[in-house]
Amino acid sequence: xxxxxxxxxxxxxxxxxxxxxxxxxxxxxxxxxxxxxxxxxxxxxxxxxxxxxxxxxxxxxxxxxxxxxxxxxxxxxxxxxxxxxxxxxxxxxxxxxxxxxxxxxxxxxxxxxxxxxxxxxxxxxxxxxxxxxxxxxxxxxxxxxxxxxxxxxxxxxxxxxxxxxxxxxxxxxxxxxxxxxxxxxxxxxxxxxxxxxxxxxxxxxxxxxxxxxxxxxxxxxxxxxxxxxxxxxxxxxxxxxxxxxxxxxxxxxxxxxxxxxxxxxxxxxxxxxxxxxxxxxxxxxxxxxxxxxxxxxxxxxxxxxxxxxxxxxxxxxxxxxxxxxxxxxxxxxxxxxxxxxxxxxxxxxxxxxxxxxxxxxxxxxxxxxxxxxxxxxxxxxxxxxxxxxxxxxxxxxxxxxxxxxxxxxxxxxxxxxxxxxxxxxxxxxxxxxxxxxxxxxxxxxxxxxxxxxxxxxxxxxxxxxxxxxxxxxxxxxxxxxxxxxxxxxxxxxxxxxxxxxxxxxxxxxxxxxxxxxxxxxxxxxxxxxxxxxxxxxxxxxxxxxxxxxxxxxxxxxxxxxxxxxxxxxxxxxxxxxxxxxxxxxxxxxxxxxxxxxxxxxxxxxxxxxxxxxxxxxxxxxxxxxxxxxxxxxxxxxxxxxxxxxxxxxxxxxxxxxxxxxxxxxxxxxxxxxxxxxxxxxxxxxxxxxxxxxxxxxxxx
Numbered sequence: 001x002x003x004x005x006x007x008x009x010x011x012x013x014x015x016x017x018x019x020x021x022x023x024x025x026x027x028x029x030x031x032x033x034x035x036x037x038x039x040x041x042x043x044x045x046x047x048x049x050x051x052x053x054x055x056x057x058x059x060x061x062x063x064x065x066x067x068x069x070x071x072x073x074x075x076x077x078x079x080x081x082x083x084x085x086x087x088x089x090x091x092x093x094x095x096x097x098x099x100x101x102x103x104x105x106x107x108x109x110x111x112x113x114x115x116x117x118x119x120x121x122x123x124x125x126x127x128x129x130x131x132x133x134x135x136x137x138x139x140x141x142x143x144x145x146x147x148x149x150x151x152x153x154x155x156x157x158x159x160x161x162x163x164x165x166x167x168x169x170x171x172x173x174x175x176x177x178x179x180x181x182x183x184x185x186x187x188x189x190x191x192x193x194x195x196x197x198x199x200x201x202x203x204x205x206x207x208x209x210x211x212x213x214x215x216x217x218x219x220x221x222x223x224x225x226x227x228x229x230x231x232x233x234x235x236x237x238x239x240x241x242x243x244x245x246x247x248x249x250x251x252x253x254x255x256x257x258x259x260x261x262x263x264x265x266x267x268x269x270x271x272x273x274x275x276x277x278x279x280x281x282x283x284x285x286x287x288x289x290x291x292x293x294x295x296x297x298x299x300x301x302x303x304x305x306x307x308x309x310x311x312x313x314x315x316x317x318x319x320x321x322x323x324x325x326x327x328x329x330x331x332x333x334x335x336x337x338x339x340x341x342x343x344x345x346x347x348x349x350x351x352x353x354x355x356x357x358x359x360x361x362x363x364x365x366x367x368x369x370x371x372x373x374x375x376x377x378x379x380x381x382x383x384x385x386x387x388x389x390x391x392x393x394x395x396x397x398x399x400x401x402x403x404x405x406x407x408x409x410x411x412x413x414x415x416x417x418x419x420x421x422x423x424x425x426x427x428x429x430x431x432x433x434x435x436x437x438x439x440x441x442x443x444x445x446x447x448x449x450x451x452x453x454x455x456x457x458x459x460x461x462x463x464x465x466x467x468x469x470x471x472x473x474x475x476x477x478x479x480x481x482x483x484x485x486x487x488x489x490x491x492x493x494x495x496x497x498x499x500x501x502x503x504x505x506x507x508x509x510x511x512x513x514x515x516x517x518x519x520x521x522x523x524x525x526x527x528x529x530x531x532x533x534x535x536x537x538x539x540x541x542x543x544x545x546x547x548x549x550x551x552x553x554x555x556x557x558x559x560x561x562x563x564x565x566x567x568x569x570x571x572x573x574x575x576x577x578x579x580x581x582x583x584x585x586x587x588x589x590x591x592x593x594x595x596x597x598x599x600x601x602x603x604x605x606x607x608x609x610x611x612x613x614x615x616x617x618x619x620x621x622x623x624x625x626x627x628x629x630x631x632x633x634x635x636x637x638x639x640x641x642x643x644x645x646x647x648x649x650x651x652x653x654x655x656x657x658x659x660x661x662x663x664x665x666x667x668x669x670x671x672x673x674x675x676x677x678x679x680x681x682x683x684x685x686x687x688x689x690x691x692x693x694x695x696x697x698x699x700x
Contacts, residue, residue, distance in 0.1 A: 027053070028062060035066040043070050047081045054088055061089050064096045071103055076114060083118040090125040097126045101134050108138035113147040120150075124157035132161060132168050143177045148186035155181050155189060159196035166204055175200070175208060182217045187224030191232030194221070194239050214239050222257045230266045237261070237272035241279050241588065251283035255294060262301035267312045270301050271319055271591035278323070278587055298323075299330055303337050310345050317351035318596045322586045324358050325578055332361050339374060349386050353378065353393045358575060360397065368401045376413050379424075388427045391417065395431035396574050399438045407439050415452055426468035429453065433471035437571045450475065450482030460492045466501035469493070473504065477511030478568075480518060487519055494523060497530050505531065505540045513547050514564045 031053070034046025047070060053060050071082045090097045107119035120142045123135045139161070142154035158178045162169045169175060178200075181193035194214075201210040214221075221236045228236070237258065245251035254276065261273040281294060302323075305316040323330060331337075338356050340349045353375070360371050375397065378390035391414065398410030411432060418428040432449050439445055453475065456462050463469050473493055480486055493500070493508050500508070512519070512527040531544030550556050550563070578586065578598070585600035594600045 028060065031060070032063055032066050035063060035070065040073075040075070044075070044078050044081075047078060047085070051081055051085060054085065060085075061093050061096065064089065064093070068100050068103070071100075071107075076112065079115060080118065083122055087122050087125055090122060091127060094127040097122070098128045098131060101126075101131065105134055105138055108142065113145070113150050116142060116145065116147075116150050117153040120157055121153055124160040127164065132165055132172075135161065136172050136174075139174060140177065143174070143181065148184075148189055151181065151184065151186065152188045152192045155193040155196050159199040162200050162207070163203060166207065170207065179208070179213060182213065182220060187228035188232055190217075190220055190224045191228050191235045195235045198235075198239070211242070214243050218243055218254075222254070225258065225261070230264065230269050233261060233264075233269050234272045237269070237276050241272070241275045243279075245280050245283055248283045251280035254280050255284065259294075259297055262297055263304070267305045267308050267316060268591060270305060271316070274298060274301060274319075274323070275588070275590040278326070278590070295327070295330060299334060302331060303334050306337050310348050313344075313348050314351060315591070315596060317348070317355055318598075319590050320355060321351070321358070322578075322583070322590065322595055322598075324355070325583055326587060328358070331359055335359050335367060335371065340378060346383060346386060349383075350389050353386075353389050357393050357396045357400065360400065362400050362402070365401075365403075365406070368397065368406065372397060372406075372410065372413070379413075379417055384423075387424065391424065391427040391431050392574075395434045398435055399571065399573060400575075402438070404439065404442065407435055407442075408445065411435055411445060411448070415448065418452060425456070426463050426465045429463065429468045430465075430471050433475060434571065434574055436475070437568060440567070440570060446479055447482060450479055454483045454485075454489075458492060459489060460496050466503045469500065470503040470507040473507040473511050477507075477514040480515055486515075487523075490515070490519065491523065494527055494530075497527065498534050502537050502540060505535060505537065506543060509540065509544055509547065513551075513560070516551075516560075517564075 031046055031050050034042055034049070037043050037046070047067060050060050050063055050067060067082055067085050071079060073079055086097055086100070101123065104119045104123045107115050108123075110116055110119070120135070120138055123131055123138065135157075139154060139157060142150050143158075145151050145154065155178055158169070158174050161174070178193055178196060181189055182197075184190055184193070197208060197210055197213060200207055218240070221240055225233055225236050240254065240258070243254075245254060258273050258276050261269050262277075264270055264273070277294065277298060281291075284291065284294070302316065302320055306313055308316070320331070335356065338352045338359065340352050344352070356371060356374075361367055372394070375390050375393050379387055379394065381387055381390070394410055394414060398407045401407075414428050414431050414435075417424055418432075432453075436446060436449060453459070453472065459472055460469065463472065473490075476483055476486060476490060483489065490508075490511065493504070494512070497505060497508055509527055509531055512524050516524045528544050528548050531540050532548070535541055535544075550559055553559070582598075582600070585602070586595060586598065589595055589600055592601075594604065597604070
């Protein structure tokens with residue numbers, strides 16, 4: 001046992017922090033001085049400062065050899081910091097990390113499971129194909145490791161290495177070890193193995209039969225579901241959502257097993273659970289009691305998500321929109337939950353109005369009246385987009401309830417808003433025209449609407465949106481007797497014909513033909529000439545040509561009469577809906593980006609560009625040269641000031657010394673690397689070596 005004074009000296013040496021000397025060479029030179037200090041605590045502080053600069057986006061890759069020298073320590077915290085540094089530059093400077101592969105192989109056999117995890121994780125992140133020749137033996141050991149934390153890290157590494165070199169991964173057989181991990185006793189290993197297999201199937205569907213693996217491991221997934229973390233649960237639930245149950249009993253069993261997660265605190269887990277239940281629900285619908293209980297569970301789960309932050313609420317509302325298309329009666333009793341709050345952001349308010357109109361029961365007058373009053377209050381707010389959506393919701397609600405008295409009540413609210421607020425002309429014009437298309441036979445309603453709209457002076461300048469102008473012109477053509485000064489109002493639109501947008505141009509063209517007997521012939525002639533000569537929109541030009549030919553036919557009176565007296569069909573709803581095929585696809589992609597964009601994965605174009613550069617076809621000595629050149633370049637860039645000749649010579653000599661230290665630092669003659677070479681040689685055929693083995697032997 002050493003004397004007490006030696007213990008005290010050692011303690012003081014390890015605890016003393018010595019501030020690096022102020023240098024005029026820049027901040028990186030100070031960090032380099034701290035990294036090579038004789039005091040352990042000073043080196044540790046320098047590593048922390050290096051990590052801090054790295055997280056701020058600064059390039060500190062020139063410190064790579066100095067940081068890596070501090071990996072050989074018993075301080076786990078310091079080793080974690082060094083590995084964090086190495087993992088960061090494993091993506092951007094893979095040629096630097098390959099030089100330290102021997103250190104990683106050694107750490108993969110460390111007694112500490114945390115260090116074993118960090119080593120295998122770092123090796124899998126190095127984007128150099130040569131790393132596979134060294135990682136095979138450590139990866140196989142970690143896949144069979146006694147510690148589940150190591151195993152769950154190793155299964156993820158298989159997917160990373162498959163992305164690096166698919167053919168060699170299949171040749172080495174690590175995919176078979178990955179499949180065997182699905183039978184692991186630890187739920188985290190099962191979840192990570194499922195995630196890795198899913199990623200591999202995405203990269204190459206022919207590499208594994210994912211559907212068969214999921215079908216044969218459903219029981220393992222259900223057992224592991226209650227014992228893993230929330231993100232692992234999402235992975236397992238996604239796998240269960242792709243499983244086709246064999247019969248109604250199995251579907252009911254899956255629903256019962258996953259229903260407990262509907263009350264999870266993480267909304268992503270809740271939505272993933274809902275996806276599994278909706279997938280299996282149709283098979284259990286013959287049991288009415290169970291169906292009602294399942295619907296009540298789903299309703300409670302969706303309501304609970306609405307108490308989350310706004311960002312989560314938006315995602316939930318977009319998913320609820322899809323679910324309501326399939327099961328419109330699901331949340332009819334929870335209307336008040338979706339009322340807009342004063343502190344809701346705009347994007348949540350807009351989604352809530354859409355959900356409210358869809359949720360209301362068209363057979364419940366009391367509920368419709370409550371929502372009508374609520375939307376009226378929304379229409380008096382100050383946010384233009386929110387007010388516009390509320391006015392649109394009023395028209396949609398009136399059409400949905402479809403009672404004459406209720407529609408008149410809705411129309412009165414819209415006309416009242418129109419009289420009070422001049423800036424709502426566009427939205428109110430669109431809304432009242434939608435109501436007229438629904439109740440086109442109500443002459444009193446037509447008279448009230450046209451009397452208000454015909455009182456506008458210069459309607460072509462009073463409205464700004466293309467849709468509003470289109471509706472106004474359509475209304476003049478549909479009910480010309482209700483408009484005063486019809487000719488002057490229509491001529492105002494004709495004068496601006498070339499500057500209007502497409503919908504307005506088409507509406508002007510149709511109205512001009514419809515009213516050709518009421519208006520001077522010069523107006524129709526002018527519109528047809530403008531549409532065929534001055535307009536570049538093909539739809540407008542084609543329609544004008546058709547009308548012109550119809551009018552020029554010798555016996556066109558009957559045809560023109562049919563065109564002028566035709567009535568637009570009654571609209572039953574202005575709510576958007578999905579096609580049956582699209583709806584089924586979206587239901588299988590709940591809680592994904594497809595459910596937010598309303599576009600399934602098959603319809604989205606992939607704009608993903610692989611950020612990680614994979615270095616292939618390089619031998620080890622070429623990688624060493626690349627690393628030294630990179631370090632030399634970064635080392636010279638560290639000098640921030642203009643030095644004299646003496647300092648320049650000192651700088652060059654210091655650079656040479658640093659590069660010479662690399663030969664001792666990155667030594668590849670260890671037993672672990674030789675063992676890897678032996679295993680590769682045994683696997684190759686006698687008298688014939690594989691290309692990978694030959695590349696490795698060329699190094700020595």
